[in-house]
Amino acid sequence: MKLKQLEGLLGNLQQFSNPKVELEQYPTGPHIASRVLYTAENSFGDVGDRVVADFGCGCGTLGIAAALLGAEHVVGIDVDSQSLEIASANAEELEVELNLVQCDLGNLDFRGQIVDTVVMNPPFGTRKKGVDMEFLRVALAHVKRAALRDFNASSAEVLCELRYDVPHLYKFHKKKEVDIAVDLWRFVPRGA
């Protein structure tokens, strides 16, 4: 699938209808989401025919992108049931299969390293200190081939800088939208 086509499909997805700031619910827009997954697949072969997990999947954007790029199996995990309902509707609309699990990432235990690739835009820890590191710890415990973000890795590389559009979502947001610079990281765990 071409990058523009992927971006177009992701642009039609529903996003958080009632975002919860305590869970740092910020959607990844179609521009950045398409580039993250397209790079993972076309530069590294991390998606096609792989088992992919989307940690903190929200409305499913990253996981759906993985499915559209030919992942063998995609699991989306989020603690928020309302987001998972939207993710389910989004997957149905685009006719892709997404296995959705409601779970606090901190409690996730798939009993072994059964996932080839973890993709995520985790909470940054602005509301719950340390939650970003918790996501990384759990990713490491479950991934067998490559993760996009992982600090305890044998290799860690910033692939590029991207612009992350933050729409006006919460009362304390003063501007209509803000775009912030973010880095796209790729981590390869020890032994992979």
Ligand SMILES: C[S@@+](CC[C@H](N)C(=O)[O-])C[C@H]1O[C@@H](n2cnc3c(N)ncnc32)[C@H](O)[C@@H]1O
């Ligand atoms: C920055 S949003 C990213 C959403 C989505 N992945 C995307 O890229 O559009 C972070 C997501 O993590 C979820 N989340 C926050 N804390 C969590 C936890 N402890 N366990 C599981 N999911 C959590 C939120 O509900 C939210 O959907």
